[in-house]
Amino acid sequence: MKTNKIKWMLVALILVIFQMSTVSANQELISTTVVGKGKPIILIHGMACAPEVWDEFVEKYKTKNELHLVRIKGFGNGEKGEANHYLEEVKNELIAYVKENKLNKPTLIGHSMGGFLGLWAAAEAPDVFGKIVSVDGVPYFPVLVMPGITAETAKAVSSQMTTAMSKMSPEAAKANQEMMIASMIATEEKRPKVVEMGIKSNPAVIGQAYGEMYTTDIRPLMDKIKVPVLVFGSWAAYETYGSTKESVEKNMDDQLKTIPEYKLLIAESAYHFVFYDEPEWFYSELDTFLN
Template sequence: MCARMILAAISATLSLAATWVVASPEHSKPLPQESLNQERISVLIEGSGTDVILIPGLASSREVWAGLASKLRQNHRLHLVQIAGFAGSPAVPDIDGKVAAPTADAIAEYIRRHRIEAPTIIGHSLGGEVALMLGARYPDRVGRLMIVDALPFYTLLVAPSATSETATPHAIEIRDAMLTASPEQNAAMQNASIARLAKTEAIRPSLVVAATQSDRETVAHAVYELMTTDLRPELNRIKAPVEVVYAYDNLFGVPASNVDALYRNAYASTPEVSFTRIDGSFHFVMFDQAELFSDAVMKFLDK
């Protein structure tokens, strides 16, 4: 994703931003939450076979994986994560103002508690950062990682020489602006942002609903965390193979080679990494290029 579009994401979706288990097919079943840490996530299980854990992004529902799940559940046991506070799910207190890091801890505990051996982790956007945290901080609990349109330090998209320290003042401004925006401002920002993040018009309304139903404080803290967390120094701890899938479209206004270089440079210290670019797509590649994305996932799982 190019700097122009991520700026839109940061200053719109990011700059604002039931039942615990989403209604699901009869072959799905919810797992109980068993500890305070696990309240950060709920998990829906579908299918049978090798284990795949799917993590959605900022202010998103696990329903973003529905199309992919319909293809994977025949041969894989899917663990569809919902992050607390996103898409209408109940919020829980942030831990030191963080969302992604405690979510990674909760998923690591979920893997340990349910004795899941070397699962594949697929994470989109903020979920991609969670996946990287799992790989780097719990290297023996994951089998392989697919990172979907996510970087180990998001501020690189707008400031290639940025550090966590230099990113902090702007991150504070954005977080505080999100918390003080009126409901009307929030809704307008979400609509404008989703138009830049999803090329497929038909899917935009459901993404807007998920975003506007997300807990404002949770989203604001998550944005701050994304903007100030630089995982590049941790990437060399990852033992699992990593595949980075990222979007490109001519509407980004920059050559594809620039986007290629951005991702390769950001992941340079990852021991075993490969890259797949999906053209003709904005940030939500699972909708904009559903078949190409599904094919990329299938090939990754078959390796």
């Protein structure tokens, strides 16, 4: 009798543990798809995008690299994770992913928000990654368009943006996405795919992430990065606002200059999606850096 009671208690305990682990897994904000074989590269998409943004990259590198395509919950999909600081949790999960899977000094490549996350992860885990590539992502992007803004003064802007985006109607969200992508991708035929990713994204998650980009300044952490960094920048989309290639280069360099080993390259004509607008130049420079 006593033996049966103990047996059922053990079964109940196992079920509780299983349920706890299931809840925990559901709370994870990132998942990955692994393609190819070779030296590991982790690819992180940008705001309101999905791993499919790297499709051309995958075709070029899958025969020589093991590509870990990161999918963030709520980006390019309607899912919604819960986190007080969404991007910080994603950064922490990226670091944990490399450690748990025992990846040997992977290169981390991120676009825009993904580049920001890559720089942040490398600063907080300086011995985990081998190289960092940021495609038009900097430690604190708001200052590029709003000189003098700080994470503190941006709180009001952040709050308004988070609320506005989370309450946007589907029609308004689509129109907004089309307008934004037109200013981010110069190559017109590349736009619909990225617009669709944005439409499929969870507006509450994107609103929160945008807000956090305004209130998270990681410039003071850049001197902690101990691995080589390559940053691709763009300027052409901002020419109508008075920006020049030289002014954008200086603004970006000011944010990166405390990184011990880095290289900044500014595209000639590409908009924000540099790998779409100047692919030959992008992949040539990337190959040089990786090799």
